[in-house]
Every structure is written in C-alpha cells, then in structure tokens.
Amino acid sequence: MVHRVLSTELAGHVGETVRLAGWVHRRRLLKSVAFLILRDRAGLAQVVVSRPADRVRLERLPEETVVEVTGRTVGNPAAPGGVEVVEAYWEPLSEPAAAAPFELYRPHLSATLPTLLDHAPVALRHPRRRAVFELSAAAVAGFRSSLDALGFTEVATPKIVASATESGANVFGVDYFGRRGFLAQSPQFYKQTMVGVFERVYEVGPVFRAEPHDTARHLAEYVSLDAELGFVADHHDVMAVLRDVVAGMLAALTDRAGAALELLELVPPEVPDRIPEVHFADAVRMVGAALGQDLSNEPDLAPEHERWLGEWARREYGSEFLFVTGYPMRKRPFYTHPQPDRPEYSNSFDLLFRGLELVTGGQRLHRHGDYLAALAARGESPEAYASYLETFAAGMPPHGGFAIGLERFLARLTGAANVREVTLFPRDLHRLAP
Amino acid sequence: MVHRVLSTELAGHVGETVRLAGWVHRRRLLKSVAFLILRDRAGLAQVVVSRPADRVRLERLPEETVVEVTGRTVGNPAAPGGVEVVEAYWEPLSEPAAAAPFELYRPHLSATLPTLLDHAPVALRHPRRRAVFELSAAAVAGFRSSLDALGFTEVATPKIVASATESGANVFGVDYFGRRGFLAQSPQFYKQTMVGVFERVYEVGPVFRAEPHDTARHLAEYVSLDAELGFVADHHDVMAVLRDVVAGMLAALTDRAGAALELLELVPPEVPDRIPEVHFADAVRMVGAALGQDLSNEPDLAPEHERWLGEWARREYGSEFLFVTGYPMRKRPFYTHPQPDRPEYSNSFDLLFRGLELVTGGQRLHRHGDYLAALAARGESPEAYASYLETFAAGMPPHGGFAIGLERFLARLTGAANVREVTLFPRDLHRLAP
Numbered sequence: 001m002v003h004r005v006l007s008t009e010l011a012g013h014v015g016e017t018v019r020l021a022g023w024v025h026r027r028r029l030l031k032s033v034a035f036l037i038l039r040d041r042a043g044l045a046q047v048v049v050s051r052p053a054d055r056v057r058l059e060r061l062p063e064e065t066v067v068e069v070t071g072r073t074v075g076n077p078a079a080p081g082g083v084e085v086v087e088a089y090w091e092p093l094s095e096p097a098a099a100a101p102f103e104l105y106r107p108h109l110s111a112t113l114p115t116l117l118d119h120a121p122v123a124l125r126h127p128r129r130r131a132v133f134e135l136s137a138a139a140v141a142g143f144r145s146s147l148d149a150l151g152f153t154e155v156a157t158p159k160i161v162a163s164a165t166e167s168g169a170n171v172f173g174v175d176y177f178g179r180r181g182f183l184a185q186s187p188q189f190y191k192q193t194m195v196g197v198f199e200r201v202y203e204v205g206p207v208f209r210a211e212p213h214d215t216a217r218h219l220a221e222y223v224s225l226d227a228e229l230g231f232v233a234d235h236h237d238v239m240a241v242l243r244d245v246v247a248g249m250l251a252a253l254t255d256r257a258g259a260a261l262e263l264l265e266l267v268p269p270e271v272p273d274r275i276p277e278v279h280f281a282d283a284v285r286m287v288g289a290a291l292g293q294d295l296s297n298e299p300d301l302a303p304e305h306e307r308w309l310g311e312w313a314r315r316e317y318g319s320e321f322l323f324v325t326g327y328p329m330r331k332r333p334f335y336t337h338p339q340p341d342r343p344e345y346s347n348s349f350d351l352l353f354r355g356l357e358l359v360t361g362g363q364r365l366h367r368h369g370d371y372l373a374a375l376a377a378r379g380e381s382p383e384a385y386a387s388y389l390e391t392f393a394a395g396m397p398p399h400g401g402f403a404i405g406l407e408r409f410l411a412r413l414t415g416a417a418n419v420r421e422v423t424l425f426p427r428d429l430h431r432l433a434p
Numbered sequence: 435m436v437h438r439v440l441s442t443e444l445a446g447h448v449g450e451t452v453r454l455a456g457w458v459h460r461r462r463l464l465k466s467v468a469f470l471i472l473r474d475r476a477g478l479a480q481v482v483v484s485r486p487a488d489r490v491r492l493e494r495l496p497e498e499t500v501v502e503v504t505g506r507t508v509g510n511p512a513a514p515g516g517v518e519v520v521e522a523y524w525e526p527l528s529e530p531a532a533a534a535p536f537e538l539y540r541p542h543l544s545a546t547l548p549t550l551l552d553h554a555p556v557a558l559r560h561p562r563r564r565a566v567f568e569l570s571a572a573a574v575a576g577f578r579s580s581l582d583a584l585g586f587t588e589v590a591t592p593k594i595v596a597s598a599t600e601s602g603a604n605v606f607g608v609d610y611f612g613r614r615g616f617l618a619q620s621p622q623f624y625k626q627t628m629v630g631v632f633e634r635v636y637e638v639g640p641v642f643r644a645e646p647h648d649t650a651r652h653l654a655e656y657v658s659l660d661a662e663l664g665f666v667a668d669h670h671d672v673m674a675v676l677r678d679v680v681a682g683m684l685a686a687l688t689d690r691a692g693a694a695l696e697l698l699e700l701v702p703p704e705v706p707d708r709i710p711e712v713h714f715a716d717a718v719r720m721v722g723a724a725l726g727q728d729l730s731n732e733p734d735l736a737p738e739h740e741r742w743l744g745e746w747a748r749r750e751y752g753s754e755f756l757f758v759t760g761y762p763m764r765k766r767p768f769y770t771h772p773q774p775d776r777p778e779y780s781n782s783f784d785l786l787f788r789g790l791e792l793v794t795g796g797q798r799l800h801r802h803g804d805y806l807a808a809l810a811a812r813g814e815s816p817e818a819y820a821s822y823l824e825t826f827a828a829g830m831p832p833h834g835g836f837a838i839g840l841e842r843f844l845a846r847l848t849g850a851a852n853v854r855e856v857t858l859f860p861r862d863l864h865r866l867a868p
Contacts, residue, residue, distance in 0.1 A: 004665065021665050021831065023829055024829075040633065041585065041587075041632055041633035041634065064828050064829040065829045066829045066830060066831045093665075093800075093831050093832060094800060094801060094826075094829045094830055094831065095801050095802055095803060095829075097827070097828050097829035098802075098827040098828060100828060119824065120627075120821075121627045121630060121821060121822075121824045121825040121828065122630075122824065122825075122828045124627075124628075124630075124631045125630055125631050125828075130631055130632070133587070133589065133631070133632075134587065136590075137587050137588040137589070140588060140590075141578075141582070141588070144575075148575070151475065153475075153567070153568065153571050154571040154574060154575070155567065155571070155858060156570070156574075156640070156657045156840070156858065157858060157859060158640075158655055158858075158859045158861050159593065159640050159642075159655060160606070160617075160642070160654070160655055160861055160866065161866070161867070162866045162867040163867075172594070172608050172609065172610065173608070173609045174606050174607070174608055174617065175606065175607045176606065176654075176866055177644065177646070177654075177863055179866065181866055183594075183608065190858075190859065193554075193555045193558075193868075194558070194858075196555060196556075196558075196559055197558045197559050197564055197567070198475055198564070198567075199474065199475035200475065205639065205640065206590070206592075206593050206639065206640070208593075208594070210611065212611070220594070220610075220611075221592055221593060221594055223590045231438065231455050231527075366527075366528065367528060367529050368529055368532075369529060387554075387555060387867055387868030388555075388868075390553065390555045390556065390868075391555040391556075392528075393531065393532040394498050394531050394532060394534060394555065394556045394559075395457055395458075395498040395499045395500045395528045395529075395531035396500060396528055397455065397500045397527050397528065398527060406590070424589060424590065424591060424592075424624075424628075425591060425592045425624065427592050427594055429611055432594065432595070432596045432610055432613065432615055433595070433596040433597075433821055434627075434821030434822075434824075
C-alpha cells in the first residue's frame with residue numbers, strides 16, 4: 001500500500017500517487033466540480049471530485065466521517081498549499097458521522113461557550129480550538145526545556161494529601177480508605193521538600209481548588225507549572241529564573257507551534273532582558289495618586305490597579321511585563337519570607353502581563369525556628385505540619401519559587417475572555433463532564 | 435562575591451578561589467586533619483580543614499547543615515574528582531541541622547522501608563535514593579521526546595471525573611460541590627477523544643486506584659505515561675510506537691542521568707529493533723506443556739507463566755522484552771478491539787520485561803455501533819457514557835494506545851523489590867503522608 005502522507009507534505013509529492021487519511025472537513029458541491037476538503041493532524045487538503053458517480057458518493061459522506069483517500073497530486077495555485085489531489089478514490093474508515101451540533105468547517109465556531117463545552121469532543125476538532133491546545137503543549141514544553149537548561153529536575157508529587165496546603169478553605173475532600181484525604185491545592189510543601197534533595201525542581205501537574213465562585217477566571221482543576229530553587233540571595237534570583245522561563249515558553253510557541261500562532265493571528269510578546277520592577281508600596285502610592293484613591297491601607301492590588309500599572313509599565317519601560325514586589329506579609333501565606341529591612345512587607349512578587357496577574361512567587365522561610373514562629377503567630381499547631389517541618393529541621397538553604405497557571409497564561413496570551421475557552425475539559429462549580 | 439561553582443565543576447577551577455554551597459554530607463575528623471564533605475545537587479566535594487580553630491567549628495556543625503564555603507581549589511588524586519578545597523572559610527546558611535533518623539553519609543541507607551518513607555524529606559537526600567528519581571525524570575523526558583519526534587501532541591485531561599473509567603471498583607470518591615465525583619483511574623476515555631482532535635496524543639499525569647490490596651506492586655496513586663494514536667492498521671502499529679518509546683526512555687537514562695546509572699551500577703537493557711511476539715494462545719500452550727499444567731481455559735497469565743515466557747524470550751531471541759498479544763476478550767475492557775479472525779481473542783498486548791508485565795495496550799473499538807453493542811453485551815447503559823460515545827458518533831479512525839506505569843518501569847529497571855522504593859511519597863492503603 002502507498003505510504004500515508006500528511007496534508008502539509010503534499011507539496012513535496014507533486015506528480016505522485018499518494019494516500020491521505022483524515023476527516024471530511026467540508027464538502028464543496030459546485031456546479032461543474034466538487035471538492036472533498038480533508039482534515040488531518042497537520043492541516044487541510046483539497047481533493048477534486050470530478051466523476052458523477054463519485055459526486056453521488058460524496059453527497060452521502062457527512063462531514064467528520066473518517067476516510068482514506070488515494071489519488072494523484074497536482075499543483076494548483078488556488079488550492080490550500082498550492083496542491084490538490086485528483087483522480088481520487090476514497091474509502092470510509094468510520095461509519096458516516098452523526099451531524100455535529102455546530103458547523104466545524106466554518107472559519108469560526110458560532111455556538112455559545114456552554115454548547116462548545118458540552119460538546120467538547122467535537123468542538124475541539126475545529127482548527128481554531130485545536131490551535132489553542134497546540135500552543136498549550138508548546139508552552140509547557142518551553143517551560144520544561146528552560147528549566148532543564150538551568151539544572152532543574154522534574155518531580156511528581158502526590159495529589160491526594162493528608163491536609164490542606166494553602167488554607168482550609170476551597171479544598172476538595174476524598175474518601176481515602178475510610179479516612180479523610182484532600183486533593184492538593186498546590187505542590188508547595190513538596191516542591192520545597194524536594195529543594196532539599198535536588199536544589200532546583202519543577203513539576204507540571206493538576207491542582208484542585210473547590211472554588212465556589214462562578215467567574216470567568218476560576219477553575220476547580222487546573223494545570224500548575226511549579227518551580228522552586230535553593231541557594232538564592234532573595235526573591236530577585238527567583239524572578240531572574242522566571243523571566244527566562246517565560247521567555248522560553250514564548251519562544252517555544254514560535255518554535256513548536258508556529259502554524260497555530262499564525263492561524264490565531266498571534267504574535268508572542270517580547271520579554272525584556274530585565275523585566276521592570278516596582279515595589280508594592282511605590283505601586284499603591286502611584287496608583288492612588290493617579291486614580292485619586294487612598295490606598296495606603298490596602299494589602300493587595302485590585303484589578304483596576306493592576307491595569308493602571310500595566311499601562312504605566314508600557315509607557316515608562318515599553319514593557320508588557322511588570323514585576324510588583326514586596327506585597328504586605330498579612331496577605332501572603334505563612335511560609336513567605338519577610339523583607340528584612342521592612343518586615344511588614346515580603347520578599348514576594350507578582351508578575352503582571354498586560355496589566356493582569358500571571359504568576360505569583362517569592363522567597364520562602366528556610367529556618368526551622370522561623371516556621372515554628374510563623375505558625376504560632378497564626379495560631380496553628382506544628383503537629384499538623386510535622387513532615388513539612390522535618391524538611392527545615394534537617395537543614396534547608398534560602399529558597400523560593402513560583403507557580404504559573406497554564407490556563408491563565410493561555411487566556412492572557414490568546415485574549416480569551418473566559419479561562420474555560422483555553423481548557424480542554426473544564427471543571428467548575430457546575431461542570432463535571434465531559 | 436565569587437560566583438558559585440558546583441562540586442562537579444571544581445576540576446575546571448584548580449588554582450582558583452571558588453565558592454561552593456550545599457549540605458554537610460559528612461565530617462571526617464582524623465588525627466592530623468579533618469574533612470568537610472559537601473553535597474550539592476551535582477555531587478560531593480572535599481573541603482580540607484587544617485586550622486585547629488576551624489576544626490572546633492566543624493565539630494559543632496552537624497551533618498545536613500547548609501553551608502557556603504569559600505576556598506582555593508587544588509589537585510589531589512585521592513579526593514573525589516581529583517580535587518579538593520583548601521584554606522577554606524565557611525558560613526552556615528541554616529541553623530545546625532537536627533539529627534537525622536539514619537546516617538545519610540553511609541554508602542547505603544540501612545533503615546527499613548517504612549522508616550525511610552516516614553522520613554522521606556530526609557531519606558530522599560541520600561545519593562542512592564536521589565539517583566532513582568534522576569532516572570525517573572530522565573525516563574519521562576525520554577517518553578516525551580520520543581513521542582514529540584513522532585508527531586504526538588501533549589494533552590492535560592481532567593482528574594476529577596463524573597464516572598469511573600475502568601470499572602466501578604477501586605475508584606476514589608470526591609465530594610464535588612455537594613455532588614459525587616471520582617478520581618480518574620486512567621485518562622483512557624479522554625485520550626481516545628483527543629485522537630479525534632490531534633490523531634496522536636500523550637499525557638503524563640497521576641492516576642488513582644483505590645487498591646485495597648497491600649502488596650509490593652500496588653499504589654493508590656501513580657504516574658501513568660499514556661499514549662494513543664489514530665490511523666493504525668491494528669495493534670502492531672501501536673506496538674511499533676511503544677518499542678520506539680521504550681528505547682527512547684532507556685536512551686534518555688544514559689543521556690540525561692548517566693551519573694545516576696553509574697552510582698546505582700545499572701546498565702539499561704538493549705531493546706531489539708523488533709521485539710519478539712507470541713500470541714496468547716501459543717503462550718499458554720507452551721507454558722502449559724513446559725510446566726505440566728492445563729492452561730487451556732485460562733483467560734490470563736499468572737506471574738510464574740510470565741517468568742517462564744521471559745526466560746523463553748531470552749533463550750530463543752536473546753531479548754529481555756517480549757510482546758504477548760491477543761489476550762482473551764473476556765479479560766479485557768469493553769473498548770478493546772477483537773481479533774478479526776478469532777473474535778474470542780483481542781487485538782491487545784502486554785509488554786513483558788524480564789518476565790514481568792511492564793506495559794498494557796491494544797487497539798480500541800472505533801465504530802459507534804460497536805461501542806453500543808459492547809456496552810449492551812455487558813449490560814451497561816449508554817447514557818453513562820454519553821460524552822465518550824459522542825466522540826465515536828462524530829467519526830473516529832481505527833486507533834489504539836498504551837499506558838506505562840512510571841513507578842513499575844523504575845522498579846523493573848532498578849530491581850526494586852517494592853514499588854514504594856521508587857516513589858517519592860507513596861500513597862497506599864495505610865499511607866497518606868508525608
């Protein structure tokens with residue numbers, strides 16, 4: 001049998017008999033000629049149907065039916081890729097496909113988001129939907145290769161855990177052999193523990209938040225890109241790694257998913273060699289003055305403040321990225337390292353992209369005694385953290401890290417209004433299937 | 435400040451003043467001289483302590499304390515890597531470390547497995563424990579790069595699902611916003627669905643089995659390396675991909691974790707260009723004759739049968755790997771494709787490595803009507819599988835795939851008697867922490 005070629009490889013086979021395989025993406029039944037547009041994993045191919053008997057067969061071949069096509073490749077400047085297949089013979093590999101709830105062959109899917117999500121197995125086949133997840137795979141590959149090059153080791157830590165990581169709220173309970181278990185809200189404790197082993201670690205995996213708010217930004221399960229590194233002077237060493245990782249993720253989009261970028265008409269933003277930075281205290285002062293608000297007692301930035309800062313960074317530095325550092329300790333988790341010279345602030349940061357928070361990170365406490373004090377100050381018992389605390393009792397270097405929400409990164413990049421648009425099978429307050 | 439060098443980089447800095455950082459792996463207090471053996475992410479470095487005052491300081495520096503050392507590098511053939519650091523000054527970066535429950539500086543950890551697991555944050559720092567997880571990271575990288583090279587796309591599918599994938603048994607329940615959810619036992623349904631989108635997909639992620647048996651082989655949570663591909667003629671196309679993936683994983687061990695292999699005195703096995711294959715019916719006939727057992731009605735192979743087959747493959751083909759194909763349909767899940775000419779058997783396979791099952795896979799059903807018939811034959815209602823079935827109604831090519839259990843792969847490779855030895859933080863019937 002003739003070896004299968006992909007749609008994008010056709011141009012290299014002009015004059016040859018080829019075999020294509022894929023889905024009937026579209027039928028175009030014109031007066032004098034008909035076309036079968038075939039979709040495979042690489043793109044689209046045009047198959048010319050001239051004989052009346054074949055046309056009758058084509059009319060009975062619903063879109064999305066899987067077919068294998070054998071024919072001769074010829075050049076045609078009007079066809080996609082400049083080539084088409086003529087004198088074609090085809091055979092279905094599936095039953096005739098059922099009618100889809102929307103027209104997959106249109107350049108844009110016109111259905112509502114709930115309909116697209118309800119029928120995700122079909123909707124994801126649309127080239128524009130598919131392109132988003134090609135970008136996703138490329139971004140994750142860029143995350144890994146950037147960290148591999150910096151001497152990081154990948155780890156896999158458990159997702160069923162004995163206690164809540166971040167706070168007792170928003171945690172899913174699991175019936176664990178008759179005991180109470182929880183789904184990990186982050187790999188935070190484990191990645192710190194693994195700094196004691198490998199110094200530099202990363203993990204790509206699911207995290208779970210029983211988020212009771214029904215918003216365009218929240219998911220009950222998402223992919224967290226986590227990194228943690230030891231032997232840092234402070235959070236600036238962590239920020240330098242994050243800068244290289246984000247640049248590596250964006251470069252990977254071009255390297256590994258150029259066609260998807262083109263289809264979605266996206267150009268990855270430039271990451272400056274040094275991302276500008278503003279301290280939280282200066283940020284609230286500037287934003288307060290500009291917006292005529294008294295923010296002197298605010299422990300965090302509101303979305304409109306982040307937007308203002310995003311515009312300010314573009315204006316002042318020509319940068320779409322901005323680090324805000326030094327968030328007040330009272331809004332950060334107990335393992336956060338304070339800013340040594342202003343202990344009401346922390347050695348933490350957010351990375352804003354186009355005025356929206358993209359990444360959170362910072363330096364962590366590393367001395368056992370500091371952990372005991374931090375837990376005591378919050379009225380928490382050290383017993384609940386015994387394994388975690390063992391890590392610090394056994395000697396830990398100054399360290400820090402960050403977590404990038406993959407879906408949030410994709411939403412920012414593609415301009416998606418709802419994070420569900422960039423999630424294969426989203427989980428939220430209402431949605432547990434498909 | 436002098437730039438930090440890693441222990442393995444010292445040899446390139448002879449005669450220079452360097453800065454090292456890491457953990458006090460061991461102190462050797464000899465009569466005339468003392469040594470501080472420093473451990474960092476790359477290896478060990480020997481620091482010579484000559485001055486009496488420094489020796490007193492060293493005596494007060496417990497193992498595992500984190501230190502930063504500045505000194506001059508000199509050659510010494512007796513030192514690890516042929517170099518050592520003299521005229522050293524050091525400063526602790528952590529508090530003095532608490533005494534570990536076992537001696538990390540011994541070549542082998544002598545504690546029992548439960549003790550090692552209870553104190554995993556410390557035990558994992560031992561070079562031999564750490565090496566296992568360097569191999570793990572390398573194997574996963576090899577899995578991904580092999581599939582990337584074959585045109586596969588990485589996906590991330592949900593781990594909280596609405597219904598059990600493989601069977602109703604052994605599934606963990608989750609309280610999902612007041613509804614009943616489950617932890618995914620495999621990404622099987624989703625990876626098949628994604629074949630409809632990308633043709634070739636893989637996923638590396640946790641899977642969950644509420645395994646009530648307390649054995650050396652079972653975990654309640656493990657890492658599954660899943661792949662699935664469309665447009666196959668039958669399961670042999672899947673096996674050919676699996677062969678390349680296993681070879682790629684083993685090659686990655688040498689490429690990315692050579693030092694770990696050396697430390698553990700492991701040589702990755704050779705994968706033949708074509709792994710030998712035996713049909714289940716022939717396998718039971720041969721094994722039955724050899725062992726004097728009547729296996730004609732056995733639907734599966736027992737461990738002793740697999741061991742015999744492993745020896746047979748080595749004897750007959752000089753191969754440590756063997757494919758057993760065609761397992762009886764009655765022992766395989768409902769989505770399994772039957773063997774067309776002998777429909778009581780299936781187009782499925784197991785890959786045995788040294789007489790132990792390493793991977794399971796096969797061709798799946800791809801026609802919507804076949805799914806309805808398979809579910810009906812098992813007395814299952816199609817409603818429970820509505821989203822999954824939508825994939826097939828929408829047109830699917832012949833396809834198949836496989837799943838490699840990462841921990842099982844590592845156990846086979848390292849000869850670990852218990853899969854918990856090759857799991858960072860194992861989860862089982864009794865263990866939910868650390």
